[in-house]
Amino acid sequence: MAEGIRDKVAIIGMGCTKFGELWNKSAEDLMVDAFQECLEDAGVEKKDIDAAWFGVHFEEESVGKGATSMSLALKLPFIPVTRTENFCATATEAFRGACYGVASGAYDVALALGVEKLKDTGYGGLPGGPGLMGTKSALIMPKLTAPGAFAMMATRYFSVYGLSPEEGKRMLAKVSAKSHYNGARNPKAHLRREITEDQILNAPIIAWPLGLFDCCGVSDGSAAAIITRADMAKDFRPDPINVKALQVALSPGEELMYTKWDGAHVETGYRAGVMAYEEAGIRNPREEISMAEVHDCFSITEAVTMEDLQFSPRGKVKEDIEAGRFNLDGEQPVQPDGGLKCFGHPIGASGLRMLYEMYKQLQGKAELPERQIKDPRLGLTHNMGGFPAMNIVSVAIIGL
Amino acid sequence: MVGIASYGAYIPRYRMNHNTIFSAVGFLGTFPPPGENAIASHDEDALSMAVAAGVDCLGSIERQTIGGLYLATTSQPYMVRQNSALVATALDLQPGIRTADFTGSTKSGTGALLAALDAARGATSGGVLVCASDCRLSKPGSPQEYLYGDGAAAILVGVDDLIATYEGSYSVSYDFPDRWRASGEKFEHAWEDRFIRDSGYGQFVAEAISGLLKRYNMSIDEFSKIVYPGLYAREHGTIAKRLGADPSQLQDTLLNTVGDTGAASPLMMLVAALEESRPGDRIMVAGFGNGSDALFFRVTDRIDGFAGRRAVRQHLSAKKELSSYEKYLAFRNLAPMDLGMRGEIGVRTPMSALFRDRKAVLALCGSRCRECGTPQYPYQRVCVNPDCGAIDRMEEYRFSDRHGVVFTYTGDHLAASVDPPSIYGLVDFDGGGRFWFDFADCDLDSVRVGMPVEMTFRRRYVDESSGVHGYSWKAMPLRA
Numbered sequence: 001m002a003e004g005i006r007d008k009v010a011i012i013g014m015g016c017t018k019f020g021e022l023w024n025k026s027a028e029d030l031m032v033d034a035f036q037e038c039l040e041d042a043g044v045e046k047k048d049i050d051a052a053w054f055g056v057h058f059e060e061e062s063v064g065k066g067a068t069s070m071s072l073a074l075k076l077p078f079i080p081v082t083r084t085e086n087f088c089a090t091a092t093e094a095f096r097g098a099c100y101g102v103a104s105g106a107y108d109v110a111l112a113l114g115v116e117k118l119k120d121t122g123y124g125g126l127p128g129g130p131g132l133m134g135t136k137s138a139l140i141m142p143k144l145t146a147p148g149a150f151a152m153m154a155t156r157y158f159s160v161y162g163l164s165p166e167e168g169k170r171m172l173a174k175v176s177a178k179s180h181y182n183g184a185r186n187p188k189a190h191l192r193r194e195i196t197e198d199q200i201l202n203a204p205i206i207a208w209p210l211g212l213f214d215c216c217g218v219s220d221g222s223a224a225a226i227i228t229r230a231d232m233a234k235d236f237r238p239d240p241i242n243v244k245a246l247q248v249a250l251s252p253g254e255e256l257m258y259t260k261w262d263g264a265h266v267e268t269g270y271r272a273g274v275m276a277y278e279e280a281g282i283r284n285p286r287e288e289i290s291m292a293e294v295h296d297c298f299s300i301t302e303a304v305t306m307e308d309l310q311f312s313p314r315g316k317v318k319e320d321i322e323a324g325r326f327n328l329d330g331e332q333p334v335q336p337d338g339g340l341k342c343f344g345h346p347i348g349a350s351g352l353r354m355l356y357e358m359y360k361q362l363q364g365k366a367e368l369p370e371r372q373i374k375d376p377r378l379g380l381t382h383n384m385g386g387f388p389a390m391n392i393v394s395v396a397i398i399g400l
Numbered sequence: 401m402v403g404i405a406s407y408g409a410y411i412p413r414y415r416m417n418h419n420t421i422f423s424a425v426g427f428l429g430t431f432p433p434p435g436e437n438a439i440a441s442h443d444e445d446a447l448s449m450a451v452a453a454g455v456d457c458l459g460s461i462e463r464q465t466i467g468g469l470y471l472a473t474t475s476q477p478y479m480v481r482q483n484s485a486l487v488a489t490a491l492d493l494q495p496g497i498r499t500a501d502f503t504g505s506t507k508s509g510t511g512a513l514l515a516a517l518d519a520a521r522g523a524t525s526g527g528v529l530v531c532a533s534d535c536r537l538s539k540p541g542s543p544q545e546y547l548y549g550d551g552a553a554a555i556l557v558g559v560d561d562l563i564a565t566y567e568g569s570y571s572v573s574y575d576f577p578d579r580w581r582a583s584g585e586k587f588e589h590a591w592e593d594r595f596i597r598d599s600g601y602g603q604f605v606a607e608a609i610s611g612l613l614k615r616y617n618m619s620i621d622e623f624s625k626i627v628y629p630g631l632y633a634r635e636h637g638t639i640a641k642r643l644g645a646d647p648s649q650l651q652d653t654l655l656n657t658v659g660d661t662g663a664a665s666p667l668m669m670l671v672a673a674l675e676e677s678r679p680g681d682r683i684m685v686a687g688f689g690n691g692s693d694a695l696f697f698r699v700t701d702r703i704d705g706f707a708g709r710r711a712v713r714q715h716l717s718a719k720k721e722l723s724s725y726e727k728y729l730a731f732r733n734l735a736p737m738d739l740g741m742r743g744e745i746g747v748r749t750p751m752s753a754l755f756r757d758r759k760a761v762l763a764l765c766g767s768r769c770r771e772c773g774t775p776q777y778p779y780q781r782v783c784v785n786p787d788c789g790a791i792d793r794m795e796e797y798r799f800s801d802r803h804g805v806v807f808t809y810t811g812d813h814l815a816a817s818v819d820p821p822s823i824y825g826l827v828d829f830d831g832g833g834r835f836w837f838d839f840a841d842c843d844l845d846s847v848r849v850g851m852p853v854e855m856t857f858r859r860r861y862v863d864e865s866s867g868v869h870g871y872s873w874k875a876m877p878l879r880a
Contacts, residue, residue, distance in 0.1 A: 123740055125814055127745075128742055135753045136753065136757055138747070139761045140778060141836055143815050144836070155808045155809055155810060159808070205821075207813060208812075252784070254784060254786055257777065257834055257835060258784045259828050263826065
């Protein structure tokens with residue numbers, strides 16, 4: 001039995017830019033901004049960093065291939081820099097690489113940085129294109145967009161659990177309304193306006209049954225973390241945050257090509273959660289996980305993820321949503337920073353942006369007192385990349 | 401003995417009333433005859449409709465028994481890259497067959513049929529499938545726009561199990577310059593209608609039919625059905641009168657319900673005639689275009705047990721009105737439509753990959769695991785069944801003629817489409833297998849989880865920068 005990553009490494013510094021349509025910032029500018037905050041927070045200098053991992057997804061829209069864009073932007077002094085790309089888990093994969101680099105003993109201090117510059121495409125939504133899933137898929141799969149792919153999960157969820165479109169959409173509206181409430185209170189969020197359930201329900205349809213406010217924003221942003229050995233962490237700061245679990249699960253094709261998957265959950269999400277709880281020694285995630293930042297690319301994704309991560313029983317998330325369980329003042333706050341819903345989803349940055357919120361909350365350093373969750377012990381982040389029928393999910397757990 | 405072993409047809413779902421055209425472009429001065437035209441959807445063309453007619457015609461006939469495919473059309477997407485070979489691949493015919501394109505004239509429909517009958521007579525194996533299909537582009541406001549309709553027919557020519565035997569033919573050929581389209585041109589040119597009617601249509605059809613009667617020493621009243629296209633409604637009757645035929649012998653021209661389907665027209669009418677024929681009936685078929693071919697058939701006893709084809713009759717009754725002329729222009733790419741920058745993202749077709757994966761892309765073939773029996777699309781080397789996982793134990797498995805049900809779906813307004821929302825979803829096939837597909841010929845309001853579907857071969861995109869017309873299969877509501 002493998003030992004796992006639990007309590008072997010710790011985060012000693014993090015940085016995160018404001019997310020948004022940053023017309024005047026390049027990907028390189030965003031990297032420098034996140035890096036600067038991260039260095040200051042960690043109290044280290046550039047020369048202390050032994051190795052770096054760099055996450056970016058749509059490299060063709062911004063920085064180009066490889067990792068040189070980061071070594072050049074930050075003037076990293078001839079150290080190893082490795083680029084990671086794994087759909088929406090790209091930033092978490094950079095973080096995982098840095099953690100494993102330190103845990104292996106190869107390095108003492110490592111940097112993970114993710115960036116995405118989405119707003120140079122000239123159109124809304126994520127960049128599309130037939131090559132996203134490979135040459136063969138481009139010839140046979142429908143011209144999917146992200147909203148359409150996740151709308152199909154909403155259709156399926158409503159059908160499996162007997163919700164009328166009205167009931168289902170009302171449930172999802174509460175998810176988005178909650179995140180907008182949180183985002184409105186976060187200076188780094190892109191969308192900072194509270195939205196009512198009725199506004200959400202009356203918004204134009206993007207992909208049936210999902211409307212405009214069921215979809216997350218599209219933004220530019222960057223976030224970064226500096227990691228060191230857990231036994232060295234207190235040399236840098238009094239309140240480092242330990243890594244408890246890092247897990248990734250990918251689809252083997254069963255969901256898309258075999259007929260057992262019910263389409264109303266994300267199998268990889270469930271599996272990655274189970275593996276992460278095992279690694280972190282968590283028996284009852286509903287009780288033990290204090291808070292979470294999950295991949296709410298769409299409202300339905302968040303709802304289903306609550307069940308996949310065993311925060312809510314299967315088919316019962318509606319009750320928890322209605323009871324306010326995941327609200328900022330609820331028993332298990334989810335998306336306390338506003339989530340992808342309000343930060344948007346610069347893919348290569350999102351996973352680290354989520355960790356930034358958990359890290360700050362665990363340190364009791366959420367900027368405004370009204371945002372601070374009371375005495376959190378464990379924070380979970382979750383990314384899902386690809387489509388419900390074919391994807392990757394990463395789960396990270398950090399804590400005191 | 402050679403003749404017809406099976407028949408099939410295809411008429412697209414949309415119909416556009418002539419008044420719809422007139423209210424949009426009637427100011428140009430052409431006054432329409434009453435009626436409606438069948439309109440291919442934005443994802444259909446001559447090849448997709450040829451495949452649809454071929455699927456109808458083949459029914460459950462084993463694809464390995466087919467020895468050739470002849471395609472007749474004047475609206476083929478490719479000048480170079482054999483269109484019939486693409487259709488044959490989509491129909492999952494074996495490679496060891498003869499394929500040929502018959503084009504350049506609306507007479508090519510009967511020309512292909514004659515060639516197939518001649519081929520069958522000398523053939524050592526298998527029938528020849530003749531697909532005739534046309535989806536002709538007409539200039540907005542032109543008389544052709546009222547005349548032309550889209551449709552396809554398929555006739556399986558063979559030597560065994562015939563529903564009609566081929567009895568003889570007579571052809572005339574003229575370099576009749578009624579319509580022409582030079583290489584590289586988008587639209588046809590036409591000479592004056594009165595010239596086409598009086599010097600061509602009115603002459604050649606009668607000449608071919610009279611020639612046939614004379615050659616075989618027959619009289620016109622021996623035929624229960626006389627089939628020839630109806631370019632001009634009144635002249636259609638006049639030709640019959642000149643031949644001494646009774647109006648009751650004339651097969652309906654489909655002119656007011658489908659339009660003139662060019663190369664497909666005489667074959668679609670032949671299919672319609674076969675649908676209502678009885679053993680012993682004699683059917684005369686003549687085409688028109690740069691002359692005329694006349695053929696005659698005698699219906700056998702087997703016609704009584706012949707069923708299971710949608711043919712013309714069922715297609716005629718399944719229709720939906722296209723009331724927007726502007727949408728029709730968008731379907732035909734006749735007006736620049738804004739699909740947003742997302743719609744401008746290029747599709748580049750890697751031809752070597754297309755050829756390698758042609759069975760998956762064009763024939764909708766996947767695999768079935770010999771160990772556990774799980775069908776899977778596309779072809780997998782490692783079995784997707786988590787309890788199996790066998791490697792390289794697959795046999796080929798075709799999904800194109802399998803039905804399924806909608807597992808889930810959406811209507812996507814973000815995806816670039818000339819007919820938004822893009823409707824797509826996952827399909828669970830009867831007998832196993834699941835994949836995602838675009839949906840065709842349906843309205844979002846009518847789609848439901850669990851709704852039965854069948855598969856249809858469609859044009860996915862046209863990449864004008866590289867001249868590629870891309871095709872694959874979509875799901876559509878199971879037709880009654």
